[in-house]
Amino acid sequence: MKKNGKLLTSTLTTAITAAGLSLMPMQSAMADKIALVVSTLNNPFFVSLQQGAKDKAEELGHELIVLDSGDDAARELSNVEDALSRGVDLLLINPTDSDAVVSSVRTANGRDVPVVTLDRSANGGRVAAHVASDNVAGGELAGNFIAEKLAGKGEIVQLEGVAGASATRDRGEGFMKAIDGQSGLSLVATQPANFNRTQGLNVMENLLQAHPSVNAVFAQNDEMALGAQRALQAAGKDILLVGFDGTDEGIKAVQAGKMDATVAQQPALIGSLGVDTADKLLKDEDVEKTISVPLKLITE
Known part of the structure; x- marks a missing residue:
């Protein structure tokens, strides 16, 4: 799953380390870039999901790009195309519609960019993992x-x-x-x-x-x-x-x-687990196809 450019960077990193030079600027520049396309941020649930993803991305050292689809499937596809044009390494997507999102998933598939769905699933395309409550x-x-x-x-x-x-x-x-x-x-x-x-x-x-x-x-x-x-x-x-x-x-x-x-539900945990799953995929580690997040009934 690693790109040739990252393999070349790894070789250069080894040589630079042997020479005793600083690596910090190069590591920062080559941070993995993850896109999070959210159905809508006009809903507290997805705001919390976004925050959980941001916190985990910061913890793991990934760059996270967040794009709001405004509950519009056409805008969702446009957001995905925008993210891919920015050279993202992985796509996290919370679909507006499980059928309509298939076009977005297949677009990412065509660029060999792994896709992880959050909260809502996709009814087609290749999805590496799905993180959601039951x-x-x-x-x-x-x-x-x-x-x-x-x-x-x-x-x-x-x-x-x-x-x-x-x-x-x-x-x-x-x-x-x-x-x-x-x-x-x-x-x-x-x-x-x-x-x-x-x-x-x-x-x-x-x-x-x-x-x-x-x-x-x-x-x-x-x-x-x-x-x-x-x-x-x-x-x-x-x-x-x-x-x-x-x-x-x-x-x-x-x-x-x-x-x-x-x-x-635990929206922040869904976002956090989404980025954690992305991290594992970017490291070529195995992940579960479906990752369930616990839920419970809250009463007075």
């Missing part, structure tokens, strides 16, 4: 919590994330696994709010108009849950509300009694 298990945690709190009886609505994102699919799959087969529970509506707080507010307002007797809400991330909470508060509704991600604001809302629970 979103199916997390959705099931949320579903089981709601089923228990409702004693197996009630109406539920679900706010979905970005259509096509693996996190949306997997969290929904786990949630449905938990509530399916319980005859007393009814999923009366499931609508996308794209992991966005404002859309969570607007969608929840509409759902309350259509389903005034709803007993519980599962939002596939904390941003949507916090938007839904505002809609519920404005409507004078005190019903079960569960989010996902365990962001600082989400956890504070649980502690304040504004949300009943959140499935806590």
Whole structure:
């Protein structure tokens, strides 16, 4: 995986060391360059993921370039092409969409630049490793919590994330696994709010108009849950509300009694493990194809 230029540098380094000369300027100049392309930095979860990656890159001596795709698949591809033009050695990518990102992955593949996906997977191309929480298990945690709190009886609505994102699919799959087969529970509506707080507010307002007797809400991330909470508060509704991600604001809302629970991920650890995995790949070390990050249910 090492490039010919780096092998040449290694030979020169040996010769310079033998001559007793300083190596510091050359080592700094030849630091591995890693790109981190993030779906959006307009979300506290991905800000934390970015910070975890930055901290680990600094610790390991890598140069980290961070590019924000703004939840736009076309911009994501442009960011990847930009990163590759800068001569990055490895691409870390948090996809906007698991299908759309395939073009970005294949573009990196064409340049022989290894790809590691973070939080959301890619549905094609060669990916060296995937670092993420078990979103199916997390959705099931949320579903089981709601089923228990409702004693197996009630109406539920679900706010979905970005259509096509693996996190949306997997969290929904786990949630449905938990509530399916319980005859007393009814999923009366499931609508996308794209992991966005404002859309969570607007969608929840509409759902309350259509389903005034709803007993519980599962939002596939904390941003949507916090938007839904505002809609519920404005409507004078005190019903079960569960989010996902365990962001600082989400956890504070649980502690304040504004949300009943959140499935806590560790975004900073996802970013950190992403860079750690990149470091191993750049050293030609073996890595696991899938690296799971622990999660847990946070309640008051």
